[in-house]
Amino acid sequence: GENVEQHPSTLSVQEGDSAVIKCTYSDSASNYFPWYKQELGKGPQLIIDIRSNVGEKKDQRIAVTLNKTAKHFSLHITETQPEDSAVYFCAASKTGNQFYFGTGTSLTVIP
Amino acid sequence: EAQVTQNPRYLITVTGKKLTVTCSQNMNHEYMSWYRQDPGLGLRQIYYSMNVEVTDKGDVPEGYKVSRKEKRNFPLILESPSPNQTSLYFCASSLGRPRKGFYSYNEQFFGPGTRLTVL
Secondary structure, three states, X not given: OOOEXXXXXXXXXXXXXXXXXXXEEOOOOOOEEEEEEEOOOOOOEEEEEEEOOOOEXXXXXXXXXXXXXXXXXXXXXXXXXXXXXXXXXXXXXXXXXXOEEOOOEEEEEEO | OOOEEEEOOEEEEOOOOOEEEEEEEOOOOOEXXXXXXXXXXXXXXXXXXXXXXXXXXXXXXXXXXXXXXXXXXXXXXXXXXXXXXXXXEEEEEEOOOXXXXXXXXXXXXXXXXXXXXXX
């Protein structure tokens, strides 16, 4: 099956700086890549997703880039705020039914 | 309010005692799924369902059963729980099929989680 690796496992940034989280996947047939944010004590929540027919997608301070050739995709958060502190998960899917998640990145934004 | 609900939220049980974790969604979603979350392993998919009476194995189905008799409900059954099934469990649902105007028909909405401890 698919193998999704996520780095780093922890990330601390100063408020206002940018944060980048990277994921790689193994199955070249994967074509849907969502990113989820999980706050303490809650379930994950989709923050942005991208399909394999585009290379980049942006939504305000959040952007995702996809490199199909290298099989990696990244989450970029600009102008970080304390409320961005959470655990972030990347995922990959080729069928839209089965999802493979990365191991998570704990982001801390220091005021 | 559109939501996915799970019950119970916390459960402590003993090895071998059958249990069911319920999951219900009020968004008329066709797709539902169960995940377990363990430290250092992220989320791993247990089972998913594309529609009523249609279920399939995810990555880690051993020791679990599911059923989908109604569109809104997708219970997770542990017939004989073991300590290695101690985990945080999440149910999720999504539209499942492309619908006009919906880019993210695969967007999964997660429940609040059920923390299960098997002694």
